[in-house]
Amino acid sequence: MEAVLEAKGISKRFPGVLALDDVSLALRPGEVHALVGENGAGKSTLIKVFTGVYQPDGGELRHRGAPAAFATPMDAQRAGIQTIYQEVNLVPMMSVARNLLLGREPRGRFGVIDAAAMYGEAERVLSGYGVETDVRRPLRTLGVGAQQMVALARAVSVDARVVIMDEPTSSLEPREVETLFGVIRRLRDSGIAVMYVSHRLDELYQVCDQVTVLRDGRLAHTGRLAELERIRLISLMLGRDLNEVRSRGLTSFSRDRHAGGEPVPDARERADTSGEPMADAREGADTGGGPATNGPATNGPAADGRAPVVEARGLTRRHVLDGVDVSVRPGEVVGLGGLLGAGRTETAKAIVGALPLDGGQVLVAGAPLRAGSTAAAIRAGVSLLPEDRKAEGIIPTLSVRENIALAALPALGRAGVVSEAKIDKVVEIFMRRLRIKAASPHQLVSELSGGNQQKVLLARWLAVRPKVLLLDEPTRGIDVGAKAEVQALIDELAEEGLGVLLISSDLEELVEGADRILVLREGTVVGELSGDEVTEERIMATIAEQADG
Structure with a gap:
């Protein structure tokens, strides 16, 4: 043919x-x-x-x-x-009907758009795609x-x-x-x-x-x-x-669990034994966040003697979250499982102050975090890699260099004057360490592939030396090779003492990457899995049990 x-x-x-x-x-x-x-x-x-x-x-x-x-x-x-x-790539402020029929709107006398016919046609077409909505409402809603x-x-x-x-x-x-x-x-x-x-x-x-x-x-x-x-x-x-x-195997996570042994040493103590450790890269921007851990913590109990580096208690927002509790210890990867709309992304945003809450509290290293302030979260060592890298992550009109250095700029100068040499050093370290493929640091980040854009965002937040990294769908929409690199990087960061909260719709990734998994449904934690319980079957069963109940 x-x-x-x-x-x-x-x-x-x-x-x-x-x-x-x-x-x-x-x-x-x-x-x-x-x-x-x-x-x-x-x-x-x-x-x-x-x-x-x-x-x-x-x-x-x-x-x-x-x-x-x-x-x-x-x-x-x-x-x-x-x-x-x-x-x-539609027009968010226009109605659903106008977006669907833009340039092909039915018209009546004198070329005026026939609104009733347009709405009727839009409803008919969209019903065939399983979309039942008021076609008069703005698309962005x-x-x-x-x-x-x-x-x-x-x-x-x-x-x-x-x-x-x-x-x-x-x-x-x-x-x-x-x-x-x-x-x-x-x-x-x-x-x-x-x-x-x-x-x-x-x-x-x-x-x-x-x-x-x-x-x-x-x-x-x-x-x-x-x-x-x-x-x-x-x-x-x-x-x-x-x-x-x-x-x-199909993922690049280690077969060993991250938090099953002794407390992880300070990342800086590993610098002379690990080849080219991530610690070296984080040292490139001394922002005061500090390493994830300095040995056993003493400000709260934990199963292995380490207190949570971040702890969310009773996070509540009407119709979104209902009393969600989450804790992440140094060197631990905690997974958030559940269907889309279960509250996983909202939980991460609430922890970093990007989602206003009706109740609940977030603590970092035992100290309360000021509610509703992303700046306070970053200063305390909590960083979020967002789900939508296009809308909430990269700045497409800026270069790779500018995107990487953005969050660390306050620490890369004195008296408000930024050191270009320090920026160059940080950018060079992260581009090499994360194997970011670009023609040069000055290439527009929008010209990179999706996987390399994701690495640029990771570099941005690692440059501020966080205590805990919240990763929302870190491998979504990137190829198998880039996915393997990101998964291996998550392992390495956890081994160096960084706490990680991993959100993923890929059950295989969640099971192989997380030490514990919290399962959410309709904004509520409905189960916690650890050890031998961390399987795809148990995650699905936990969701199904709650759904049937």
Whole structure:
């Protein structure tokens, strides 16, 4: 069958980087084609070539068998190529209906928009995507998952011939994911070509027919997905030997628990024995936060003699949190499990003062933390890596260097004058230690892959030498290789005495990464698992027991 959209030997260069090198990929009617690879493999660049954002430097783009050149994204859309991005790119202040039908609103006499017809059409279309809402309300009042479904409905409700989906399930509830898969199958059955980009391998095997693997801008594999064993797919993405992947497993967390032995020594005491320890990087910015621990604590009891470095007691916010208790000890990784909307993100935000509370208290090293002040939390040594790195993390108009140094600036100078030399030192240390891939420290952070953006955010908060790090979905939307690096880093930080609160929707990551797991449901802690209880089955059973009860 002839491809509706095809890349033939496409190359794309940027200053100092060959992003795509002789890449070919064909999207055929009635097929769902998976595009996978590590961050920086060239996936986003290829999507932008397909959609007219970038022009290729070599090779040929063909549309319905004929050479094509899309000068702008609008040209690609007119050719029937629609894209749904990981970050919803609609107009948040406009109504749901206007976003869905923008530019295609039904009009009455004199060209005036027929509001009643627009609302009726919007309700009809969205009901097919499982979205039941008042279409008159502003889009921003919907949850992220519902906004994503509106973006999907808008993309496929026009005369689409190709639909490109970039991490479409990253913000969806399980029910919404099933609805999305139903939509994808309808698109396939109606002869539309779908390109599906995701790091969730289980999803790929559920809905995709073909797969193309990119690695370092080159084509590593293309073929039928059903004929490719999952672990073989991972080895192709990583460029690692299959036997190595089998022996090391699918995450990079240590097999040993972090907090099961003696109190972890001061990270600075390890500096001369650990090669290039994270302690060295944190020392680059002496912000006064101090190491996570200096031996056994004496300001409160704990199972192994160490008091919590951070403790939340009775966190309460109406309709969001109901008496949540959380504690994290030095060198311990505590997981927060539960379904989306269970209160995991809200708990983390409450601890750092980013969510106003009706009741409860947060203590750091036994001392009460001023409520509602993120600045006070940072000064006390509590830092949060947010779930949405685009909206709440990186500053896209600033460079890698500026994003890394941002939080540590008060400590990198005197009398309000910042030392450029100190900034350079801190940035150089973290870019090397976290293996951040960028053309230079002065490259815009928005130009980096998702995994490298996540590392930049980690560098920012490690530069202030926190006592505890709250990680909200730290590996969401990043490739297998970057995910492995982040997981290994979490292990290393815990070994050096940093307390970690880990929020993840990936049960495998939660089970292999956490020492203890608190399970939340509807803003309440419904169970605590430790030791042999830390299994995927027990997490799901705990949620299910409460849901049935």
